[in-house]
Amino acid sequence: MGRRGPWRAAAEVGVWKARQRRPTAGVRKLDAAAGVQWSLERDCWHPQESRVIKLSLSGFGLQGTVPSPLKYCRSVVTLDLSNNSLEGPIPPTLCDWLPYLIVLDLSGNRLSGPIPSELANCTYLNSLKLNNNALSGQIPESLSRLIRLKSLDLSDNRLEG
Numbered sequence: 001m002g003r004r005g006p007w008r009a010a011a012e013v014g015v016w017k018a019r020q021r022r023p024t025a026g027v028r029k030l031d032a033a034a035g036v037q038w039s040l041e042r043d044c045w046h047p048q049e050s051r052v053i054k055l056s057l058s059g060f061g062l063q064g065t066v067p068s069p070l071k072y073c074r075s076v077v078t079l080d081l082s083n084n085s086l087e088g089p090i091p092p093t094l095c096d097w098l099p100y101l102i103v104l105d106l107s108g109n110r111l112s113g114p115i116p117s118e119l120a121n122c123t124y125l126n127s128l129k130l131n132n133n134a135l136s137g138q139i140p141e142s143l144s145r146l147i148r149l150k151s152l153d154l155s156d157n158r159l160e161g
Contacts, residue, residue: 054078058105062086066106071097078103082129089113090130095121105129107153115154117142127151135159 055076062084068091070079077100086109094116095101101122111133119128120142128149135157143152 051075054080056080057084059083065089066091066094066111068097070094073098075100077101077124080105081109082106083108085109086111090116090119090135092116092118095119098122100124103127106133107131109133111135114138115140115143115159119143120145122146123148125149129153130157131155133157 052073053075055073056078058080059082062081064086065088066081066086070076071093074097076098079098079101080103082105086106088111090106090111090113091097094104095118099122102124104119104122104125104127107129108131111130112135114137115130115135117140119125120140122128123146125146126148128143128146128151131153132155135154136159138161139154139159143149
C-alpha cells in the first residue's frame with residue numbers, strides 16, 4: 001500500500017458513488033487500487049442526497065499527512081481517521097475543506113505541531129478528538145468559540161495551557 005494509494009482509492013470511491021445516481025445501500029465492498037478492499041458502511045452514503053456524509057477509515061494503516069483531496073468531500077459531517085500512522089500538522093484549512101463537520105476524530109496518530117486556531121471555523125463540531133498524538137504548544141483560545149462542542153479530548157499530547 002503506497003502513501004497515496006488509499007487516498008486515491010477513497011477519492012475514486014466518492015466519484016464512483018456520485019456517478020451511480022441510484023441508492024447504494026446494498027453496496028458493501030468495493031475493490032480499489034493497490035489491492036485495498038474498502039468496506040462501505042451503510043450510513044457512509046446518503047442515497048437521497050447523492051453524497052458521502054461519513055468517512056470512517058479508523059485503523060486502516062494510513063500513512064503520510066492529512067491529504068488535501070479531502071477538500072473535495074465538502075459534505076462530510078463525520079471524519080474519522082483515528083488509529084492510523086498519519087503525521088505532520090493538522091491542516092489549518094481543514095474546516096474550509098469540510099465546513100459541515102460535526103465529528104472530527106484524528107486520535108491515535110503521529111500528528112505534530114500546534115493545534116490550528118482555525119479549527120474554530122468548524123462551527124458545527126460536537127466532538128473533537130485529537131488525543132494520543134504529538135501535538136504541542138498552547139491550546140488555542142479560539143476553540144472556546146465552538147459553542148456546539150460536547151466532547152473534547154486533547155489528552156496524551158505535548159500541550160500547554
